[in-house]
Amino acid sequence: MFAIGNGTDFFRLLSLLFNGALTSLQIFFLTLLFSLPLGLLIALGRMSPQKWINGPLKLFILIMRGTPLILQLIFVYFAPFYMLPESMRFSLPRFTAAIIAFSLNYAAYYAEIYRGGIESIPRGQYEAAAVLGFTKAQTFFRIILPQVIKRILPPISNEVITLVKDSALVQVLGISELFRVAKNESSRIFSTTPLFVAGLFYLFMNWMVTKIFETAEKKLSYYQ
Amino acid sequence: MQILKVENLSKSFDGTEVVTNVSFEITKGEVVAVIGPSGSGKSTLLRCLNLLERIDQGTVVVAGDTMVETSSNGQVRYASEEKLRKIRLHLGMVFQNFNLFPHFSVLQNITEAPLRVAGLSIAEARVIALGLLDKIGLHDKADAYPYQLSGGQSQRVAIARAMAMNPDILFFDEPTSALDPELTGEVLKVIRNLASEHMTMMVVTHEMSFARDVADRIIFMDKGQIIEEGAPHQIFSSPTNERTKTFLKNFYNNSGF
Numbered sequence: 001m002f003a004i005g006n007g008t009d010f011f012r013l014l015s016l017l018f019n020g021a022l023t024s025l026q027i028f029f030l031t032l033l034f035s036l037p038l039g040l041l042i043a044l045g046r047m048s049p050q051k052w053i054n055g056p057l058k059l060f061i062l063i064m065r066g067t068p069l070i071l072q073l074i075f076v077y078f079a080p081f082y083m084l085p086e087s088m089r090f091s092l093p094r095f096t097a098a099i100i101a102f103s104l105n106y107a108a109y110y111a112e113i114y115r116g117g118i119e120s121i122p123r124g125q126y127e128a129a130a131v132l133g134f135t136k137a138q139t140f141f142r143i144i145l146p147q148v149i150k151r152i153l154p155p156i157s158n159e160v161i162t163l164v165k166d167s168a169l170v171q172v173l174g175i176s177e178l179f180r181v182a183k184n185e186s187s188r189i190f191s192t193t194p195l196f197v198a199g200l201f202y203l204f205m206n207w208m209v210t211k212i213f214e215t216a217e218k219k220l221s222y223y224q
Numbered sequence: 225m226q227i228l229k230v231e232n233l234s235k236s237f238d239g240t241e242v243v244t245n246v247s248f249e250i251t252k253g254e255v256v257a258v259i260g261p262s263g264s265g266k267s268t269l270l271r272c273l274n275l276l277e278r279i280d281q282g283t284v285v286v287a288g289d290t291m292v293e294t295s296s297n298g299q300v301r302y303a304s305e306e307k308l309r310k311i312r313l314h315l316g317m318v319f320q321n322f323n324l325f326p327h328f329s330v331l332q333n334i335t336e337a338p339l340r341v342a343g344l345s346i347a348e349a350r351v352i353a354l355g356l357l358d359k360i361g362l363h364d365k366a367d368a369y370p371y372q373l374s375g376g377q378s379q380r381v382a383i384a385r386a387m388a389m390n391p392d393i394l395f396f397d398e399p400t401s402a403l404d405p406e407l408t409g410e411v412l413k414v415i416r417n418l419a420s421e422h423m424t425m426m427v428v429t430h431e432m433s434f435a436r437d438v439a440d441r442i443i444f445m446d447k448g449q450i451i452e453e454g455a456p457h458q459i460f461s462s463p464t465n466e467r468t469k470t471f472l473k474n475f476y477n478n479s480g481f
Contacts, residue, residue: 128323131274132337132389133312142340146327223327224371 013185013194020181021201024167027098027177031163034103039110046115064108069101070169076101077173098170106163113155117148150220157213164205225252227393227424228273233282235272242268244448250393253422257429257439261471265448266428270395274315275308287314287392316391320398322378324370330381331366334388342389356384360414376407380414396427432475436460444468
Protein backbone atom coordinates (compact mmCIF):
# COMPACT_ATOMS: atom_id res chain seq x y z
CA MET A 1 0.00 0.00 0.00
CA PHE A 2 2.77 2.41 0.82
CA ALA A 3 4.57 1.82 -2.43
CA ILE A 4 6.01 5.22 -3.05
CA GLY A 5 9.16 4.30 -4.84
CA ASN A 6 12.25 6.31 -4.03
CA GLY A 7 12.80 9.66 -2.27
CA THR A 8 12.61 11.68 -5.49
CA ASP A 9 9.13 10.36 -6.16
CA PHE A 10 8.03 11.28 -2.66
CA PHE A 11 9.42 14.79 -3.03
CA ARG A 12 7.57 15.12 -6.33
CA LEU A 13 4.34 13.99 -4.65
CA LEU A 14 4.74 16.52 -1.86
CA SER A 15 5.27 19.40 -4.25
CA LEU A 16 2.23 18.32 -6.31
CA LEU A 17 0.07 18.16 -3.20
CA PHE A 18 1.49 21.42 -1.96
CA ASN A 19 0.36 23.15 -5.15
CA GLY A 20 -3.08 21.60 -4.80
CA ALA A 21 -3.20 22.75 -1.19
CA LEU A 22 -2.44 26.31 -2.29
CA THR A 23 -5.56 26.27 -4.47
CA SER A 24 -7.57 24.84 -1.56
CA LEU A 25 -6.25 27.61 0.67
CA GLN A 26 -7.22 30.27 -1.86
CA ILE A 27 -10.76 28.93 -1.87
CA PHE A 28 -10.69 28.77 1.92
CA PHE A 29 -9.52 32.36 2.48
CA LEU A 30 -11.61 33.97 -0.26
CA THR A 31 -14.72 32.19 1.00
CA LEU A 32 -14.09 33.42 4.55
CA LEU A 33 -13.38 36.93 3.29
CA PHE A 34 -16.76 37.16 1.54
CA SER A 35 -18.99 34.91 3.63
CA LEU A 36 -18.25 36.28 7.11
CA PRO A 37 -19.42 39.86 6.38
CA LEU A 38 -22.16 38.66 4.00
CA GLY A 39 -23.45 36.35 6.71
CA LEU A 40 -23.75 39.28 9.11
CA LEU A 41 -25.78 41.27 6.58
CA ILE A 42 -28.04 38.26 5.94
CA ALA A 43 -28.49 37.76 9.69
CA LEU A 44 -29.49 41.40 10.18
CA GLY A 45 -31.93 41.18 7.27
CA ARG A 46 -33.28 37.87 8.54
CA MET A 47 -34.04 39.55 11.89
CA SER A 48 -35.76 42.52 10.26
CA PRO A 49 -39.44 42.81 11.19
CA GLN A 50 -40.17 43.66 7.52
CA LYS A 51 -41.63 40.58 5.81
CA TRP A 52 -40.33 41.57 2.37
CA ILE A 53 -36.79 41.55 3.78
CA ASN A 54 -36.86 38.56 6.14
CA GLY A 55 -39.06 36.37 3.91
CA PRO A 56 -36.70 36.09 0.91
CA LEU A 57 -33.72 35.68 3.24
CA LYS A 58 -35.42 32.84 5.09
CA LEU A 59 -35.99 31.15 1.74
CA PHE A 60 -32.37 31.79 0.74
CA ILE A 61 -31.09 30.23 3.95
CA LEU A 62 -33.43 27.26 3.52
CA ILE A 63 -32.17 26.61 0.00
CA MET A 64 -28.48 27.08 0.81
CA ARG A 65 -28.63 24.82 3.84
CA GLY A 66 -31.14 22.44 2.36
CA THR A 67 -29.42 21.45 -0.89
CA PRO A 68 -25.99 19.87 -1.42
CA LEU A 69 -23.12 22.32 -1.77
CA ILE A 70 -21.84 20.26 -4.67
CA LEU A 71 -25.11 20.91 -6.50
CA GLN A 72 -24.84 24.62 -5.77
CA LEU A 73 -21.36 24.64 -7.30
CA ILE A 74 -22.71 23.07 -10.46
CA PHE A 75 -25.66 25.43 -10.52
CA VAL A 76 -23.60 28.63 -10.19
CA TYR A 77 -21.23 27.45 -12.91
CA PHE A 78 -23.79 26.24 -15.43
CA ALA A 79 -26.94 28.26 -14.77
CA PRO A 80 -25.78 31.57 -16.30
CA PHE A 81 -25.19 29.74 -19.55
CA TYR A 82 -28.03 27.24 -19.75
CA MET A 83 -30.85 29.03 -17.96
CA LEU A 84 -30.62 32.52 -19.42
CA PRO A 85 -32.08 33.57 -22.80
CA GLU A 86 -29.58 33.24 -25.62
CA SER A 87 -28.72 36.93 -25.81
CA MET A 88 -27.79 37.11 -22.13
CA ARG A 89 -25.78 33.92 -21.81
CA PHE A 90 -22.40 34.02 -20.17
CA SER A 91 -20.02 31.69 -18.38
CA LEU A 92 -18.16 32.45 -15.21
CA PRO A 93 -14.57 31.30 -14.81
CA ARG A 94 -14.58 28.04 -12.82
CA PHE A 95 -12.72 29.50 -9.90
CA THR A 96 -15.02 32.52 -9.67
CA ALA A 97 -18.08 30.27 -9.78
CA ALA A 98 -16.61 28.16 -7.00
CA ILE A 99 -15.97 31.21 -4.78
CA ILE A 100 -19.49 32.56 -5.39
CA ALA A 101 -21.15 29.24 -4.54
CA PHE A 102 -18.99 28.72 -1.46
CA SER A 103 -19.47 32.28 -0.20
CA LEU A 104 -23.25 32.13 -0.57
CA ASN A 105 -23.46 28.71 1.05
CA TYR A 106 -21.24 29.56 4.00
CA ALA A 107 -22.85 32.97 4.44
CA ALA A 108 -26.16 31.18 5.02
CA TYR A 109 -24.65 29.08 7.80
CA TYR A 110 -22.81 32.01 9.34
CA ALA A 111 -25.99 34.10 9.19
CA GLU A 112 -27.79 31.64 11.44
CA ILE A 113 -24.83 31.54 13.83
CA TYR A 114 -24.73 35.34 13.99
CA ARG A 115 -28.49 35.46 14.53
CA GLY A 116 -28.27 33.02 17.42
CA GLY A 117 -25.48 35.10 18.93
CA ILE A 118 -27.22 38.43 18.49
CA GLU A 119 -30.50 37.12 19.91
CA SER A 120 -28.71 35.74 22.96
CA ILE A 121 -27.57 39.20 24.10
CA PRO A 122 -29.92 40.38 26.88
CA ARG A 123 -32.27 43.26 26.05
CA GLY A 124 -30.84 45.15 29.00
CA GLN A 125 -27.66 45.76 27.02
CA TYR A 126 -29.60 47.59 24.31
CA GLU A 127 -31.57 49.53 26.91
CA ALA A 128 -28.47 50.56 28.85
CA ALA A 129 -26.90 51.76 25.60
CA ALA A 130 -30.07 53.60 24.61
CA VAL A 131 -30.42 55.52 27.86
CA LEU A 132 -26.76 56.56 27.65
CA GLY A 133 -27.49 58.09 24.24
CA PHE A 134 -25.60 55.72 21.96
CA THR A 135 -26.77 55.64 18.35
CA LYS A 136 -28.01 52.36 16.91
CA ALA A 137 -24.75 51.88 15.02
CA GLN A 138 -22.65 52.59 18.12
CA THR A 139 -24.78 50.21 20.15
CA PHE A 140 -24.36 47.44 17.62
CA PHE A 141 -20.66 47.80 16.87
CA ARG A 142 -19.37 48.85 20.31
CA ILE A 143 -21.70 47.02 22.70
CA ILE A 144 -23.46 44.11 21.00
CA LEU A 145 -21.13 42.75 18.31
CA PRO A 146 -18.06 42.27 20.56
CA GLN A 147 -20.16 40.19 22.93
CA VAL A 148 -21.67 38.27 20.01
CA ILE A 149 -18.22 37.41 18.63
CA LYS A 150 -17.15 35.90 21.92
CA ARG A 151 -20.28 33.76 22.07
CA ILE A 152 -20.18 32.52 18.47
CA LEU A 153 -16.50 31.61 18.23
CA PRO A 154 -17.07 27.90 19.00
CA PRO A 155 -19.81 27.35 16.38
CA ILE A 156 -17.89 29.48 13.85
CA SER A 157 -14.78 27.37 14.36
CA ASN A 158 -16.85 24.29 13.54
CA GLU A 159 -17.89 25.80 10.23
CA VAL A 160 -14.39 26.99 9.39
CA ILE A 161 -13.01 23.49 9.96
CA THR A 162 -15.73 22.09 7.73
CA LEU A 163 -14.81 24.66 5.08
CA VAL A 164 -11.24 23.38 4.92
CA LYS A 165 -12.56 19.92 4.08
CA ASP A 166 -15.44 21.12 1.87
CA SER A 167 -12.94 22.87 -0.39
CA ALA A 168 -12.41 19.40 -1.90
CA LEU A 169 -15.84 19.72 -3.52
CA VAL A 170 -14.69 22.28 -6.09
CA GLN A 171 -13.09 19.44 -8.05
CA VAL A 172 -16.56 18.88 -9.48
CA LEU A 173 -15.85 21.99 -11.58
CA GLY A 174 -12.49 20.58 -12.64
CA ILE A 175 -10.41 22.76 -10.33
CA SER A 176 -7.17 21.11 -9.28
CA GLU A 177 -7.33 21.45 -5.56
CA LEU A 178 -5.62 19.22 -3.03
CA PHE A 179 -7.97 16.25 -3.13
CA ARG A 180 -8.25 16.09 -6.92
CA VAL A 181 -4.49 16.27 -7.29
CA ALA A 182 -4.09 13.46 -4.78
CA LYS A 183 -6.74 11.33 -6.48
CA ASN A 184 -5.16 11.75 -9.91
CA GLU A 185 -1.75 10.95 -8.59
CA SER A 186 -3.22 7.95 -6.79
CA SER A 187 -4.61 6.53 -10.05
CA ARG A 188 -1.42 7.30 -11.93
CA ILE A 189 0.97 5.51 -9.59
CA PHE A 190 -1.65 2.97 -8.54
CA SER A 191 -1.23 3.65 -4.82
CA THR A 192 -3.38 5.12 -2.06
CA THR A 193 -0.40 6.91 -0.54
CA PRO A 194 -1.15 10.31 -2.17
CA LEU A 195 -4.65 10.22 -0.65
CA PHE A 196 -3.29 9.49 2.80
CA VAL A 197 -0.72 12.23 2.52
CA ALA A 198 -3.45 14.61 1.36
CA GLY A 199 -5.36 13.60 4.48
CA LEU A 200 -2.36 14.68 6.55
CA PHE A 201 -2.37 18.04 4.71
CA TYR A 202 -6.02 18.60 5.66
CA LEU A 203 -5.29 17.55 9.21
CA PHE A 204 -2.40 20.00 9.41
CA MET A 205 -4.51 22.88 8.06
CA ASN A 206 -7.27 22.19 10.55
CA TRP A 207 -4.76 21.87 13.35
CA MET A 208 -3.73 25.45 12.47
CA VAL A 209 -7.38 26.56 12.35
CA THR A 210 -7.98 24.98 15.76
CA LYS A 211 -4.92 26.73 17.21
CA ILE A 212 -6.04 30.09 15.85
CA PHE A 213 -9.50 29.71 17.35
CA GLU A 214 -8.07 28.55 20.67
CA THR A 215 -5.92 31.68 20.76
CA ALA A 216 -8.87 33.89 19.89
CA GLU A 217 -11.04 32.31 22.58
CA LYS A 218 -8.28 32.77 25.11
CA LYS A 219 -7.92 36.41 24.13
CA LEU A 220 -11.62 36.98 24.72
CA SER A 221 -11.70 35.14 28.03
CA TYR A 222 -10.80 38.31 29.95
CA TYR A 223 -14.49 38.81 30.65
CA GLN A 224 -17.55 36.65 31.25
CA MET B 225 -36.88 75.13 38.36
CA GLN B 226 -39.01 72.43 36.83
CA ILE B 227 -37.06 69.47 35.46
CA LEU B 228 -39.86 67.11 34.55
CA LYS B 229 -43.50 67.69 33.81
CA VAL B 230 -45.84 64.81 33.06
CA GLU B 231 -49.47 65.32 32.07
CA ASN B 232 -52.16 62.67 31.60
CA LEU B 233 -49.70 59.96 30.63
CA SER B 234 -51.25 56.63 29.69
CA LYS B 235 -49.66 53.45 28.41
CA SER B 236 -51.19 50.13 27.38
CA PHE B 237 -49.70 46.78 26.48
CA ASP B 238 -51.90 44.78 24.09
CA GLY B 239 -55.02 46.61 25.17
CA THR B 240 -54.33 46.40 28.90
CA GLU B 241 -53.79 49.81 30.38
CA VAL B 242 -50.72 49.71 32.62
CA VAL B 243 -50.38 53.41 33.35
CA THR B 244 -53.53 55.49 33.47
CA ASN B 245 -53.73 59.25 33.21
CA VAL B 246 -50.70 60.00 35.38
CA SER B 247 -49.69 63.63 36.01
CA PHE B 248 -46.92 65.01 38.22
CA GLU B 249 -43.97 67.36 38.23
CA ILE B 250 -40.45 67.21 39.60
CA THR B 251 -38.44 70.32 40.40
CA LYS B 252 -34.69 70.64 40.45
CA GLY B 253 -32.99 69.03 43.43
CA GLU B 254 -36.04 67.05 44.45
CA VAL B 255 -35.92 63.35 45.36
CA VAL B 256 -39.16 61.58 44.53
CA ALA B 257 -39.78 57.99 45.59
CA VAL B 258 -42.44 56.01 43.74
CA ILE B 259 -43.88 53.19 45.83
CA GLY B 260 -46.72 50.76 45.37
CA PRO B 261 -47.50 47.07 44.93
CA SER B 262 -45.90 44.99 42.19
CA GLY B 263 -47.61 45.47 38.86
CA SER B 264 -48.85 48.93 39.76
CA GLY B 265 -47.16 50.47 36.71
CA LYS B 266 -44.26 52.17 38.51
CA SER B 267 -41.53 50.70 36.34
CA THR B 268 -43.51 51.15 33.15
CA LEU B 269 -43.99 54.81 34.02
CA LEU B 270 -40.24 55.18 34.45
CA ARG B 271 -39.56 53.40 31.17
CA CYS B 272 -41.97 55.73 29.39
CA LEU B 273 -40.17 58.75 30.79
CA ASN B 274 -36.79 57.68 29.45
CA LEU B 275 -38.08 56.58 26.06
CA LEU B 276 -37.70 52.83 26.53
CA GLU B 277 -41.45 52.63 25.94
CA ARG B 278 -43.63 54.83 23.75
CA ILE B 279 -46.70 56.28 25.42
CA ASP B 280 -50.28 56.13 24.12
CA GLN B 281 -51.41 59.46 25.46
CA GLY B 282 -50.07 62.41 27.40
CA THR B 283 -47.40 65.06 27.49
CA VAL B 284 -43.85 64.87 28.84
CA VAL B 285 -41.64 67.96 29.12
CA VAL B 286 -38.00 67.55 30.15
CA ALA B 287 -36.06 70.65 31.24
CA GLY B 288 -38.29 72.85 29.11
CA ASP B 289 -38.10 70.65 25.99
CA THR B 290 -41.23 68.85 24.89
CA MET B 291 -40.41 65.17 24.50
CA VAL B 292 -43.94 64.13 23.55
CA GLU B 293 -47.29 65.82 23.43
CA THR B 294 -50.85 64.88 22.65
CA SER B 295 -52.99 67.20 20.57
CA SER B 296 -56.64 67.85 21.40
CA ASN B 297 -57.75 65.20 18.88
CA GLY B 298 -55.70 62.55 20.71
CA GLN B 299 -52.76 62.43 18.29
CA VAL B 300 -49.52 61.55 20.13
CA ARG B 301 -46.52 63.35 18.67
CA TYR B 302 -42.92 62.70 19.73
CA ALA B 303 -40.15 65.20 19.03
CA SER B 304 -37.80 64.46 16.12
CA GLU B 305 -35.21 61.70 16.59
CA GLU B 306 -32.49 64.30 16.80
CA LYS B 307 -34.28 66.27 19.48
CA LEU B 308 -35.09 63.09 21.41
CA ARG B 309 -31.40 62.26 21.45
CA LYS B 310 -30.71 65.66 22.96
CA ILE B 311 -33.49 65.28 25.52
CA ARG B 312 -32.12 61.87 26.41
CA LEU B 313 -28.89 63.51 27.54
CA HIS B 314 -30.85 65.20 30.35
CA LEU B 315 -31.98 61.81 31.63
CA GLY B 316 -29.96 59.16 33.46
CA MET B 317 -31.16 55.67 34.26
CA VAL B 318 -30.16 52.98 36.73
CA PHE B 319 -31.64 49.53 36.12
CA GLN B 320 -32.64 46.81 38.50
CA ASN B 321 -30.19 44.39 36.85
CA PHE B 322 -27.36 46.92 36.46
CA ASN B 323 -26.89 46.15 32.75
CA LEU B 324 -23.19 46.90 32.85
CA PHE B 325 -21.29 46.16 29.63
CA PRO B 326 -19.48 42.90 30.45
CA HIS B 327 -16.73 43.34 27.85
CA PHE B 328 -15.69 46.73 29.22
CA SER B 329 -13.69 47.35 32.36
CA VAL B 330 -15.32 49.39 35.12
CA LEU B 331 -13.51 52.49 33.86
CA GLN B 332 -14.57 51.89 30.24
CA ASN B 333 -18.15 51.32 31.35
CA ILE B 334 -18.13 54.82 32.80
CA THR B 335 -16.10 56.59 30.08
CA GLU B 336 -17.70 55.07 26.99
CA ALA B 337 -20.73 57.38 26.78
CA PRO B 338 -18.83 60.58 27.70
CA LEU B 339 -16.32 59.68 24.96
CA ARG B 340 -18.67 58.59 22.20
CA VAL B 341 -21.88 60.44 22.97
CA ALA B 342 -20.79 63.63 24.73
CA GLY B 343 -17.58 63.84 22.71
CA LEU B 344 -15.18 64.38 25.59
CA SER B 345 -11.49 63.63 25.22
CA ILE B 346 -10.07 60.47 26.79
CA ALA B 347 -8.31 62.54 29.44
CA GLU B 348 -11.48 64.46 30.35
CA ALA B 349 -13.59 61.30 30.49
CA ARG B 350 -10.99 59.59 32.68
CA VAL B 351 -10.91 62.44 35.17
CA ILE B 352 -14.70 62.36 35.48
CA ALA B 353 -14.78 58.56 35.79
CA LEU B 354 -12.06 58.40 38.41
CA GLY B 355 -13.75 61.17 40.39
CA LEU B 356 -17.00 59.22 40.35
CA LEU B 357 -15.24 56.00 41.32
CA ASP B 358 -13.76 57.84 44.30
CA LYS B 359 -17.19 58.99 45.27
CA ILE B 360 -18.70 55.50 45.20
CA GLY B 361 -15.64 54.05 46.95
CA LEU B 362 -14.51 51.83 44.08
CA HIS B 363 -11.35 53.56 42.97
CA ASP B 364 -9.40 50.31 43.23
CA LYS B 365 -11.85 48.56 40.87
CA ALA B 366 -11.24 50.82 37.87
CA ASP B 367 -9.59 48.03 35.89
CA ALA B 368 -11.84 45.22 37.10
CA TYR B 369 -14.46 43.67 34.84
CA PRO B 370 -18.14 43.48 35.79
CA TYR B 371 -18.03 39.72 36.45
CA GLN B 372 -15.48 40.40 39.20
CA LEU B 373 -17.85 42.73 41.10
CA SER B 374 -20.47 41.95 43.69
CA GLY B 375 -24.05 42.99 42.96
CA GLY B 376 -23.72 46.03 45.18
CA GLN B 377 -20.49 47.09 43.52
CA SER B 378 -22.04 46.57 40.09
CA GLN B 379 -24.96 48.79 40.94
CA ARG B 380 -22.66 51.50 42.30
CA VAL B 381 -20.71 51.40 39.02
CA ALA B 382 -24.00 51.61 37.11
CA ILE B 383 -24.87 54.74 39.08
CA ALA B 384 -21.45 56.22 38.30
CA ARG B 385 -21.93 55.36 34.62
CA ALA B 386 -25.22 57.26 34.55
CA MET B 387 -23.76 60.18 36.51
CA ALA B 388 -20.82 60.50 34.11
CA MET B 389 -23.20 61.98 31.52
CA ASN B 390 -24.12 64.67 34.03
CA PRO B 391 -27.89 64.19 33.72
CA ASP B 392 -30.43 66.69 35.05
CA ILE B 393 -32.49 63.90 36.52
CA LEU B 394 -31.59 60.35 37.45
CA PHE B 395 -34.18 57.58 37.31
CA PHE B 396 -33.81 54.43 39.40
CA ASP B 397 -35.85 51.34 38.59
CA GLU B 398 -35.86 49.28 41.81
CA PRO B 399 -32.10 49.67 42.19
CA THR B 400 -31.79 47.25 45.09
CA SER B 401 -34.33 44.58 44.16
CA ALA B 402 -31.74 42.27 42.60
CA LEU B 403 -29.40 42.52 45.60
CA ASP B 404 -28.91 40.49 48.75
CA PRO B 405 -30.20 42.43 51.77
CA GLU B 406 -26.65 42.93 53.04
CA LEU B 407 -25.65 44.60 49.75
CA THR B 408 -28.57 47.01 49.50
CA GLY B 409 -27.07 49.27 52.16
CA GLU B 410 -24.02 50.23 50.12
CA VAL B 411 -26.16 51.16 47.11
CA LEU B 412 -28.65 53.13 49.19
CA LYS B 413 -25.75 54.99 50.76
CA VAL B 414 -24.58 56.16 47.33
CA ILE B 415 -28.10 57.34 46.48
CA ARG B 416 -28.32 59.08 49.85
CA ASN B 417 -25.06 60.90 49.10
CA LEU B 418 -26.42 62.01 45.75
CA ALA B 419 -29.53 63.28 47.50
CA SER B 420 -27.43 65.31 49.91
CA GLU B 421 -25.76 66.91 46.88
CA HIS B 422 -29.24 67.83 45.61
CA MET B 423 -29.20 65.53 42.62
CA THR B 424 -32.69 65.39 41.14
CA MET B 425 -33.88 61.80 41.36
CA MET B 426 -36.95 59.67 40.80
CA VAL B 427 -36.62 56.32 42.55
CA VAL B 428 -39.00 53.41 42.05
CA THR B 429 -38.41 51.33 45.16
CA HIS B 430 -39.69 48.75 47.57
CA GLU B 431 -37.34 50.04 50.30
CA MET B 432 -39.88 51.87 52.46
CA SER B 433 -37.52 53.08 55.14
CA PHE B 434 -35.23 54.42 52.45
CA ALA B 435 -38.14 56.19 50.73
CA ARG B 436 -39.23 57.67 54.05
CA ASP B 437 -35.78 58.90 55.02
CA VAL B 438 -34.38 60.14 51.73
CA ALA B 439 -37.29 61.24 49.55
CA ASP B 440 -38.68 64.77 49.60
CA ARG B 441 -41.91 63.47 48.19
CA ILE B 442 -43.61 60.09 47.90
CA ILE B 443 -45.83 59.04 45.03
CA PHE B 444 -47.99 56.01 45.77
CA MET B 445 -49.21 54.15 42.71
CA ASP B 446 -51.72 51.35 42.38
CA LYS B 447 -53.30 49.82 39.27
CA GLY B 448 -51.54 52.30 37.00
CA GLN B 449 -52.74 55.41 38.79
CA ILE B 450 -51.24 57.84 41.24
CA ILE B 451 -53.38 57.26 44.31
CA GLU B 452 -51.67 59.57 46.71
CA GLU B 453 -48.78 61.99 46.69
CA GLY B 454 -47.15 63.94 49.47
CA ALA B 455 -44.34 64.47 51.94
CA PRO B 456 -42.99 61.22 53.45
CA HIS B 457 -44.18 61.94 57.00
CA GLN B 458 -47.66 62.62 55.71
CA ILE B 459 -47.83 59.48 53.52
CA PHE B 460 -46.30 57.21 56.12
CA SER B 461 -47.99 58.51 59.26
CA SER B 462 -51.34 59.69 58.02
CA PRO B 463 -52.22 58.36 54.57
CA THR B 464 -55.63 59.54 53.43
CA ASN B 465 -56.42 56.88 50.86
CA GLU B 466 -57.64 53.41 51.87
CA ARG B 467 -55.38 51.62 49.39
CA THR B 468 -52.32 53.46 50.66
CA LYS B 469 -53.26 52.52 54.21
CA THR B 470 -53.63 48.84 53.32
CA PHE B 471 -50.36 48.78 51.41
CA LEU B 472 -48.43 50.45 54.22
CA LYS B 473 -50.09 48.32 56.89
CA ASN B 474 -48.87 45.15 55.17
CA PHE B 475 -45.49 46.67 55.05
CA TYR B 476 -45.45 47.65 58.72
CA ASN B 477 -46.61 44.21 59.73
CA ASN B 478 -43.84 42.56 57.76
CA SER B 479 -41.00 44.77 58.80
CA GLY B 480 -41.98 45.99 62.19
CA PHE B 481 -40.97 49.53 61.37
